[in-house]
Amino acid sequence: MFNSLQEIFSTLKQNKLRAIMTGFSVAWGIFMLILLLGSGNGLQHGMENNFRGVAKNALWIWSRQTQVAHDGLQAGRRIQFTNEDYDFLVNMFRDDISNISGRFRLWGQGTVTYKDNYGDYDLEGVRPEFKNIQIVDIIQGRYLNQMDMNEYRKVAIISLPVKKALFKDEDPIGKYIRISNVPFMVVGVFENPERRDDEQIYIPVNTAQRVFNGSNRLNELAISTNALTVAENKRIEEAVRTTLMKRHKVAPDDKQAIGIWNTLEHFKQAQGVFRGIRLFVWVIGIMTIIAGIVGVSNIMIILVKERTKEIGIRKAIGATPWSVIRLVLSESIFITALSGFLGLVFGMGLLSAVSIILKNIAQQSPQVENIFYNPSANLSVVVSALVVLIIAGLIAGFVPARKAAAIKPIEALHDE
Amino acid sequence: MSNSIIKVENLHKSYKMGNNALHVLKGIDLDIKAGEMVSIMGSSGSGKSTLLNILGILDTYDRGNYYLDNIKIEKMNETKAARFRNKYIGFVFQSFNLISFKNAMENVALPLYYKNISRKKRNQMAMEMLDRMGLKEWANHLPAELSGGQKQRIAIARALISNPKVILADEPTGALDTQTSYEVMNILQEVNKMGITVIIVTHENDIAHRTQRIIRLRDGIIGENITNGDFQPITDNEIFTNN
Ligand SMILES: Nc1ncnc2c1ncn2[C@@H]1O[C@H](COP(=O)(O)OP(=O)(O)O)[C@@H](O)[C@H]1O
Ligand SMILES: [Mg+2]
Numbered sequence: 001m002f003n004s005l006q007e008i009f010s011t012l013k014q015n016k017l018r019a020i021m022t023g024f025s026v027a028w029g030i031f032m033l034i035l036l037l038g039s040g041n042g043l044q045h046g047m048e049n050n051f052r053g054v055a056k057n058a059l060w061i062w063s064r065q066t067q068v069a070h071d072g073l074q075a076g077r078r079i080q081f082t083n084e085d086y087d088f089l090v091n092m093f094r095d096d097i098s099n100i101s102g103r104f105r106l107w108g109q110g111t112v113t114y115k116d117n118y119g120d121y122d123l124e125g126v127r128p129e130f131k132n133i134q135i136v137d138i139i140q141g142r143y144l145n146q147m148d149m150n151e152y153r154k155v156a157i158i159s160l161p162v163k164k165a166l167f168k169d170e171d172p173i174g175k176y177i178r179i180s181n182v183p184f185m186v187v188g189v190f191e192n193p194e195r196r197d198d199e200q201i202y203i204p205v206n207t208a209q210r211v212f213n214g215s216n217r218l219n220e221l222a223i224s225t226n227a228l229t230v231a232e233n234k235r236i237e238e239a240v241r242t243t244l245m246k247r248h249k250v251a252p253d254d255k256q257a258i259g260i261w262n263t264l265e266h267f268k269q270a271q272g273v274f275r276g277i278r279l280f281v282w283v284i285g286i287m288t289i290i291a292g293i294v295g296v297s298n299i300m301i302i303l304v305k306e307r308t309k310e311i312g313i314r315k316a317i318g319a320t321p322w323s324v325i326r327l328v329l330s331e332s333i334f335i336t337a338l339s340g341f342l343g344l345v346f347g348m349g350l351l352s353a354v355s356i357i358l359k360n361i362a363q364q365s366p367q368v369e370n371i372f373y374n375p376s377a378n379l380s381v382v383v384s385a386l387v388v389l390i391i392a393g394l395i396a397g398f399v400p401a402r403k404a405a406a407i408k409p410i411e412a413l414h415d416e
Numbered sequence: 417m418s419n420s421i422i423k424v425e426n427l428h429k430s431y432k433m434g435n436n437a438l439h440v441l442k443g444i445d446l447d448i449k450a451g452e453m454v455s456i457m458g459s460s461g462s463g464k465s466t467l468l469n470i471l472g473i474l475d476t477y478d479r480g481n482y483y484l485d486n487i488k489i490e491k492m493n494e495t496k497a498a499r500f501r502n503k504y505i506g507f508v509f510q511s512f513n514l515i516s517f518k519n520a521m522e523n524v525a526l527p528l529y530y531k532n533i534s535r536k537k538r539n540q541m542a543m544e545m546l547d548r549m550g551l552k553e554w555a556n557h558l559p560a561e562l563s564g565g566q567k568q569r570i571a572i573a574r575a576l577i578s579n580p581k582v583i584l585a586d587e588p589t590g591a592l593d594t595q596t597s598y599e600v601m602n603i604l605q606e607v608n609k610m611g612i613t614v615i616i617v618t619h620e621n622d623i624a625h626r627t628q629r630i631i632r633l634r635d636g637i638i639g640e641n642i643t644n645g646d647f648q649p650i651t652d653n654e655i656f657t658n659n
Contacts, residue, residue, distance in 0.1 A: 006535055013517070313513050316474060317574065318502025318530040320495040410474050413513055 042375025125208025312412020506575025
């Protein structure tokens with residue numbers, strides 16, 4: 001092995017410039033392949049970040065005005081969800097639903113204050129189960145729990161930006177904030193990984209209804225289902241929609257009155273798009289590499305022609321056809337593998353540099369991570385690229401190697 | 417058993433030239449004993465190189481028999497032919513045929529590479545061989561940096577390194593001046609004294625004169641087969657004054 005490596009080196013040294021020129025096309029092909037695949041991954045990771053804070057099989061349900069008169073009721077009637085809708089869905093979809101929560105939003109409920117600090121924040125009453133639908137990271141303390149619900153506790157959990165605004169460096173746990181002058185005890189601090197800047201406060205939904213005159217009203221419903229497939233989730237979505245439409249006497253053809261956002265469906269759609277992009281990238285990359293192979297092959301053929309005499313000498317002193325094939329093939333593989341490896345290293349290097357730069361940008365504007373995040377080529381990509389390289393080298397060397405093996409020593413050594 | 421190293425019976429060879437065939441060898445009979453030093457003479461185009469190439473298994477023949485070391489050499493695949501060449505035969509050419517980008521030592525060592533001998537061992541053996549040729553100081557020089565005589569001595573060293581039974585030299589002095597030619601002949605005679613059979617193709621009488629036997633090709637057959645001493649040069653006697 002080392003023996004033949006020495007042979008390869010001494011001949012390649014002889015044709016340094018040509019070897020470099022040849023290698024460049026392969027290096028370029030691999031470089032582009034890695035770059036494209038990495039960018040594809042970056043876009044996909046960004047998209048997945050968009051869904052990270054949400055259960056992937058969630059249904060977000062909201063209501064609007066009816067568009068169609070139905071059952072003796074006028075069009076333009078506003079649909080209002082209530083706790084009864086919640087109870088009904090819990091009973092009816094016991095097998096299909098893993099988590100469900102009503103959402104009671106406190107629009108314009110005035111300011112939230114702590115000592116001298118105050119601000120207007122996004123206020124919402126939710127159930128403890130909501131943490132499995134809109135997934136947040138608990139930084140400090142705890143999430144809302146069933147006891148809070150049962151006892152109508154005036155407790156709140158606040159997002160990190162709210163904590164920073166109201167409490168600065170002070171420990172907020174156990175302290176009281178005032179929401180529309182009603183004191184609520186802070187029991188937890190959370191961060192929404194999807195939207196880190198959001199200033200949000202969650203309180204128990206039944207406390208919210210009682211304290212802020214909500215009666216039994218709910219603005220929205222959020223569900224995470226047991227569905228594993230898009231089709232299953234879609235079925236549950238339709239069943240929930242039909243049930244709610246019936247309960248609220250909505251005309252069957254009134255598509256506007258009740259809206260449902262099906263996360264799984266959109267997640268899969270987005271994934272499908274990125275699968276397509278990845279396939280496209282592979283096709284482009286492979287085609288670039290094929291161009292490289294043709295280049296290597298052509299130059300190896302010229303090289304073999306120029307080395308006719310040398311190969312004739314080698315044969316005269318005992319080189320078998322197979323050893324000549326091996327000489328040419330290993331040169332070809334050596335050029336492709338080495339230059340491809342360089343392309344690989346440069347591609348990976350550029351990707352990780354971009355990754356680091358993006359992380360720095362994300363410190364200021366986290367939104368970037370929802371578009372383009374961690375543009376890496378993973379191990380399987382690298383391994384596939386290497387396999388492609390070795391095969392490329394073999395293919396590139398095949399024709400010239402056969403030409404070399406067919407050289408007849410008497411013709412090669414003919415004295416003119 | 418006979419001690420023939422090369423035995424040729426009624427050997428025929430023709431080259432196809434389109435529709436015609438050029439009949440070059442028309443029934444050669446030849447018997448060269450192990451340890452002999454023989455020269456093959458003949459006018460240009462008489463088929464000396466053709467014969468030598470067949471003897472070296474670089475080329476095939478059409479008819480007849482060829483025994484190398486009592487082994488019948490027939491049409492064989494290239495791999496087998498390469499093994500035979502590597503084992504039995506060392507070539508020396510008029511134009512040296514050294515590999516231009518390898519230095520003297522690497523050139524000499526190359527046949528051992530095809531015997532799967534380690535690099536270290538190869539280079540060591542090559543150095544010893546160069547030493548015997550008086551070229552040790554030139555080991556790291558490329559062929560282009562050497563004189564014609566030095567190049568031919570390196571080519572002889574390369575032919576000898578794999579310990580062949582036969583050295584086949586096709587006009588080894590054809591590109592050299594008289595003085596250098598004699599130096600090269602001295603070396604080939606040394607080689608022959610080691611017991612290696614040497615066959616030299618030449619058209620120079622003085623070179624042929626230094627071998628034990630002269631075979632003259634004429635019209636595709638052996639025209640003369642003269643043991644030295646009986647040898648009468650065709651041209652003048654001036655060469656003898658050189659001795
Ligand atoms: N490969 C070949 N194809 C066709 N003709 C050839 C070939 N090699 C040699 N010849 C012809 O065969 C004849 C003998 O050639 P060669 O053996 O080289 O003669 P010498 O070495 O005695 O000068 C010449 O006429 C030459 O032109
Ligand atoms: Mg000739």
